[in-house]
Amino acid sequence: MQNKPRLMVVDDEAGHRQMVRAVMQDEGYEIFEAENGRKCLVQLQKNPVDVILLDMKMPVLDGMGTLEQIKKRQNPPPVVMVTAFGSVGSAVEAMKAGAFDYLTKPADIDELKVVVKKAHEYSLLTRENTQLKDRISKLQKSARIIGQSMAMRQVMELVEQVAPTEANVLILGESGTGKELIARALHEESARSEGPLVKVNCAALPEELLESELFGYRKGAFTGAVQDKPGRFQLAEKGTLFLDEIGELPKHLQAKILRALQERVVEPLGSVREQKVDVRLLAATNKDLDIEVKKGAFRQDLYFRLNVLEIMIPPLRDRLEDLPLLVSHFIRVLGDKNRKQVRGVDRSFLEALNNYHWPGNVRELENVVERAIILSRSDVLGVSDLPAAITDSFSRDKKNQSLEVPGDDYLKESEKEALIRALRDNKGHREKTAASLGISRRSLQYKLKKHGLIRPH
Numbered sequence: 001m002q003n004k005p006r007l008m009v010v011d012d013e014a015g016h017r018q019m020v021r022a023v024m025q026d027e028g029y030e031i032f033e034a035e036n037g038r039k040c041l042v043q044l045q046k047n048p049v050d051v052i053l054l055d056m057k058m059p060v061l062d063g064m065g066t067l068e069q070i071k072k073r074q075n076p077p078p079v080v081m082v083t084a085f086g087s088v089g090s091a092v093e094a095m096k097a098g099a100f101d102y103l104t105k106p107a108d109i110d111e112l113k114v115v116v117k118k119a120h121e122y123s124l125l126t127r128e129n130t131q132l133k134d135r136i137s138k139l140q141k142s143a144r145i146i147g148q149s150m151a152m153r154q155v156m157e158l159v160e161q162v163a164p165t166e167a168n169v170l171i172l173g174e175s176g177t178g179k180e181l182i183a184r185a186l187h188e189e190s191a192r193s194e195g196p197l198v199k200v201n202c203a204a205l206p207e208e209l210l211e212s213e214l215f216g217y218r219k220g221a222f223t224g225a226v227q228d229k230p231g232r233f234q235l236a237e238k239g240t241l242f243l244d245e246i247g248e249l250p251k252h253l254q255a256k257i258l259r260a261l262q263e264r265v266v267e268p269l270g271s272v273r274e275q276k277v278d279v280r281l282l283a284a285t286n287k288d289l290d291i292e293v294k295k296g297a298f299r300q301d302l303y304f305r306l307n308v309l310e311i312m313i314p315p316l317r318d319r320l321e322d323l324p325l326l327v328s329h330f331i332r333v334l335g336d337k338n339r340k341q342v343r344g345v346d347r348s349f350l351e352a353l354n355n356y357h358w359p360g361n362v363r364e365l366e367n368v369v370e371r372a373i374i375l376s377r378s379d380v381l382g383v384s385d386l387p388a389a390i391t392d393s394f395s396r397d398k399k400n401q402s403l404e405v406p407g408d409d410y411l412k413e414s415e416k417e418a419l420i421r422a423l424r425d426n427k428g429h430r431e432k433t434a435a436s437l438g439i440s441r442r443s444l445q446y447k448l449k450k451h452g453l454i455r456p457h
């Protein structure tokens, strides 16, 4: 049975291709060659591979251009960039554009084997659940929901399953956990996505206003009602109505909502005629509705209706492993918004975030990152850019316990990036690079080795 892993080496230097062929064939790979990016893309059309080794500098279509095209394919294989040592900066760009890893030329044979093997394992792993991952990542992209923790994956899976149905969904979670984000995703992934998504915050309006906002009124229904006005139910026709903070809904409006759900009609104020409505209802609350029902503050029959499906978004402190991704996301988005180029965060910054209990969840994190972006004088955010509430609890905890930091890879990456940047800025001069990083030459040497930026002897 022919079941060899397939490796494509894309390079304009025939010598390099031959070297890779010789080494990797021995490792059990089937090798395909292409001498430039264009040929690589043509071959991939008919001949999918598991891993691609891609040279940066090539005629016709260079590495970056090719990577971009490969990434547009469905289920792209992992791409390892190959670059001359002097141009590692562009390799970092390539990593940002989605390359799996990179190697410097002339290639170290052991490193070549290790990196290709890692890439192959990665491609096997991703293939296993590509279908689900595909759907989830599409969802994450379109809804910009960030999170790889088990808890968030489960939320996303549920969204995927539930969105296309007509079921009412109750979204639960503490303040700032992303309830509105999930509501939007449910709408956008549904058959009603072409229709409107209308939101009502039940806590934001006084009772009388809330009623007319929800159901509308007829001209003359009360003083000041000079013309007919449709309610949010009518405005959401053929779309989705999102009732936020439903726990604050007054009792007599609960009855009217229940009727709208059961009989699919609403009655505008001052009207004698009912109006048919075709609306899917999503609701959110940070209250425990079970308790509200027991207290008699919330109608049980409405609770059952709303709660056909329940999506519970866990608080951020229970999924701290999502911190690094969320932080990168907010740095990108909020850096652009504030017109500041921020490259990353240092280790202490993430450690402090990791030690904090996040009562305001993702919204609080978003605010903290934005504040740091605005305050920071450097393009790497540090612990001094954080508010006292966070650093205080950090230094307190630090005395008592050792630190556990999630996303160690991310930290490694950001250190590696910082090294590469400093090397580039100082044109590879070790002494100056060490000085610019505020570390000794020896520890620079150590770090360069650790990150594979120079070869261990």
Ligand SMILES: Nc1ncnc2c1ncn2[C@@H]1O[C@H](COP(=O)(O)OP(=O)(O)OP(=O)(O)O)[C@@H](O)[C@H]1O
Residues within 6 Å of the ligand: 144, 145, 146, 147, 173, 174, 175, 176, 177, 178, 179, 180, 181, 182, 286, 329, 362, 363, 366
């Ligand atoms: N998983 C996530 N990925 C990216 N951004 C997120 C995520 N979760 C929340 N956010 C962002 O955090 C902020 C708060 O989210 P959202 O308004 O959806 O929370 P909420 O649960 O409705 O809060 P509240 O209970 O205060 O109404 C928003 O700016 C949202 O975009």
Ligand SMILES: [Mg+2]
Residues within 6 Å of the ligand: 179, 180, 244
């Ligand atoms: Mg909200």
